[in-house]
Amino acid sequence: MTAPELVLTPSEMKQADLEAMARGIPGIELMRRAGRAVADSAEKLASPGSRIAVVSGPGQNGGDGFVAATILAGRGYRVSLGLLGSLDRLTGDAAEAARDWTGAVVPIEELPLQEADLIVDALFGTGLSRDLDGATRHAVDRMNGSGRPILAVDLPSGIDGGTGAVRGIAVKAVRTVTFAARKPCHLLMPGRAHAGLVEVADIGIGRDILAAKGGSLFGNDPALWLASLPRPGLSSHKYERGHTLVASGGATRTGAARLAARAALRIGSGLVTVASPPEALGVNAAHLTAIMLKGCDGPEGLHAILQDARFNAVVLGPALGVHAGTRAMVAVAVQARRNLVLDADALTSFEGLASELHGAFRHAPTVLTPHDGEFARLFKGHPDILDPESKIERARRAAAYSGAVVLLKGADTVIAAPDGRAAINANGTPYLATAGSGDTLCGLIAGLMAQDVPAFEAACAGAWIHGEAGASFGPGLISEDLAELVPGVLRGLLR
Numbered sequence: 001m002t003a004p005e006l007v008l009t010p011s012e013m014k015q016a017d018l019e020a021m022a023r024g025i026p027g028i029e030l031m032r033r034a035g036r037a038v039a040d041s042a043e044k045l046a047s048p049g050s051r052i053a054v055v056s057g058p059g060q061n062g063g064d065g066f067v068a069a070t071i072l073a074g075r076g077y078r079v080s081l082g083l084l085g086s087l088d089r090l091t092g093d094a095a096e097a098a099r100d101w102t103g104a105v106v107p108i109e110e111l112p113l114q115e116a117d118l119i120v121d122a123l124f125g126t127g128l129s130r131d132l133d134g135a136t137r138h139a140v141d142r143m144n145g146s147g148r149p150i151l152a153v154d155l156p157s158g159i160d161g162g163t164g165a166v167r168g169i170a171v172k173a174v175r176t177v178t179f180a181a182r183k184p185c186h187l188l189m190p191g192r193a194h195a196g197l198v199e200v201a202d203i204g205i206g207r208d209i210l211a212a213k214g215g216s217l218f219g220n221d222p223a224l225w226l227a228s229l230p231r232p233g234l235s236s237h238k239y240e241r242g243h244t245l246v247a248s249g250g251a252t253r254t255g256a257a258r259l260a261a262r263a264a265l266r267i268g269s270g271l272v273t274v275a276s277p278p279e280a281l282g283v284n285a286a287h288l289t290a291i292m293l294k295g296c297d298g299p300e301g302l303h304a305i306l307q308d309a310r311f312n313a314v315v316l317g318p319a320l321g322v323h324a325g326t327r328a329m330v331a332v333a334v335q336a337r338r339n340l341v342l343d344a345d346a347l348t349s350f351e352g353l354a355s356e357l358h359g360a361f362r363h364a365p366t367v368l369t370p371h372d373g374e375f376a377r378l379f380k381g382h383p384d385i386l387d388p389e390s391k392i393e394r395a396r397r398a399a400a401y402s403g404a405v406v407l408l409k410g411a412d413t414v415i416a417a418p419d420g421r422a423a424i425n426a427n428g429t430p431y432l433a434t435a436g437s438g439d440t441l442c443g444l445i446a447g448l449m450a451q452d453v454p455a456f457e458a459a460c461a462g463a464w465i466h467g468e469a470g471a472s473f474g475p476g477l478i479s480e481d482l483a484e485l486v487p488g489v490l491r492g493l494l495r
């Protein structure tokens, strides 16, 4: 099994660069390797002898551009290079790389972009420190408006390397070559949408350095949690695989619980029960077969059921209603110290009451699965949690505050644990934006926790499997399909 993908922030990457240099790789050598990787990638996008316009900025990103330009010219491409700022302002390795470039250097606004077969964007990388405006904004506008394919160096200029945000305006690349490791902007939106296909070039900075300087942020892929997935043995029986309890809404709001319940069963929970209000028992009973059913009248009813310790995972939230009764049910489940997944109404019922959840989940594995709106409502009045520009930072602070794993949903779902670990999930599909999709995700996560998968790994695995299932179906996907697609995804994982 490959090791989990390390994602490094710009500052962590800077530290890794410095460590590599301290261990004897000169900065100019790192830049030459970076530039060569850009040239190799450019060759995949531009036929021999075609015209390549390199747009270089005032920093080391621009230096990478100079190296790539020199190599591509040496390989027979017709290369033109435009520089933002003046040559004599270049410093360090970029100045040295510029000296190797024997071609013309024209002001960026004179670069003939329209005639280029490929544009190389070496304007800004991880050193972008403020929004683009004036000449820089105009340059990016011209690049995007040229209609020519753009290859971005390290990251698309104008994208914030740490948050993936657009700083004023950003290059829309068809491909990005980054170095040593992906940065958050390559996975978080909208940066991911600007980067196109991302290649990670090895420039000789070893994983030991990357793990030492980074190590708490990951790309969400099976390498991160596959070892934690249950593999039932020949002798295992259903009682060993946990018992997931999903609370249902009232008679006209029962579908969400059944979607979650079916997903829990499909992901391998040995038993699954829907806890149904008395008035919805008939409705639920008519739809359930392998999934069992229990009457549950509010918090007291849940308390009574949870006297049976075999119910070791609980899903609360979907369609429960936004009111004190839902909060009371959360309190019962927390008190019972069971694996717990809270979603939708179980989160919104605490709108403005997040202080009641401060440290509330430290005693049992818990996963909160808000989308952005629920997150903003839940942590209203906590600017320290809501204000960070980085989605990773927001999720991490919420996890540290609550003691729960926080899965902050989106096309770039972030999963953060109270201990600081975080993962970005980037395999979702727009087709997952359909009613009930979130309910299914809750069931996947709870069903894994019922089988003793730790909360962080269960949330990461659930998000990834959910994304794979949705992507395997594509157009026309509805939530009822999702649980049925899980076996196919598991076959690929556990073969």
Ligand SMILES: NC(=O)C1=CN([C@@H]2O[C@H](COP(=O)(O)OP(=O)(O)OC[C@H]3O[C@@H](n4cnc5c(N)ncnc54)[C@H](OP(=O)(O)O)[C@@H]3O)[C@@H](O)[C@H]2O)[C@H](O)CC1
Pocket (backbone or CB within 6 Å): 013, 017, 030, 031, 034, 057, 058, 059, 060, 061, 062, 063, 064, 123, 124, 125, 126, 127, 128, 129, 130, 131, 132, 133, 136, 153, 154, 155, 179, 180, 205
């Ligand atoms: N291991 C690696 O990842 C390697 C990366 N390399 C490349 O190095 C860059 C990072 O280089 P750095 O010089 O730190 O930053 P940039 O090149 O991105 O640009 C910083 C310069 O740009 C100016 N700046 C910043 N924002 C703006 C703006 N909005 N408008 C105008 N100018 C801006 C900034 O000047 P200040 O005004 O902020 O002082 C800097 O002059 C990395 O991305 C890689 O491409 C190495 O080459 C190889 C190893």
Ligand SMILES: [K+]
Pocket (backbone or CB within 6 Å): 061, 121, 122, 123, 124, 125, 152, 153, 154, 155, 156, 157
């Ligand atoms: K760039």
